[in-house]
C-alpha cells in the first residue's frame with residue numbers, strides 16, 4: 497500500500513468550532529465541551545484512494561488562544577489546503593477571517609507559488625441567533641479568493657463531510673471514477 501500524506505489547516509477565531517469540526521470529521525462524534533490545550537495538534541484521517549494507495553490527511557489545529565503569532569509561518573508550512581472558520585452567531589469571528597486569509601497568503605503558498613486553496617465555513621448554523629447574512633458571506637468569499645463557502649453545523653453533523661469532500665484539495669484524494 498502506497499501512502500500519500502496531505503497537510504490541511506484549520507484556522508479561525510477561538511471557540512468557532514475548529515476542534516469540534518476535526519473531531520467530528522475524524523471520529524464522527526460531537527463532544528459538548530473541549531479542553532483547551534496549548535500549542536498545535538494534528539489529527540489523522542486515512543482515506544482510500546485506490547486499490548493500492550491511501551491518503552493520510554493530517555489536519556492541523558491551532559489549539560489554545562489562536563492568536564496571531566510568529567508561530568503561524570511554521571504552522572502553515574507544507575499545507576495543501578486550509579479551512580477558515582467562523583461562528584455565524586458572532587460577527588467579530590467573521591471579521592477575523594479576513595486577517596486569517598491575509599496572514600496565510602502572506603506567509604505560505606503551494607510549491608507552485610499559487611495561494612493555498614481555502615474554503616470558508618460558517619459554523620453553528622443550528623443556532624437561531626444568526627448575525628452574519630448569507631449575502632455578506634458570499635460577497636466576502638468571492639472578494640477574498642475562497643474556493644467556496646458553506647454553512648456547517650458540527651453539532652448537527654451538517655456539511656462536515658461535504659465540506660471536506662468537495663474542497664478544492666480533495667482532487668488529491670478523490671479518485672476520478
Ligand code: GDP
Nearest residue numbers: 510511512513514515516528530620649650651
Ligand atoms: P475552537 O476553539 O474553534 O476549536 O472551538 P471548539 O471546537 O472548542 O468549540 C467551541 C464551543 O462551540 C464548544 O462548546 C462546542 O461544543 C461548540 N460548538 C462547536 N460547533 C458547534 C455547532 O455547530 N453548533 C453549536 N451550537 N455549538 C458548537
Ligand code: MG
Nearest residue numbers: 514515558559
Ligand atoms: Mg480548538
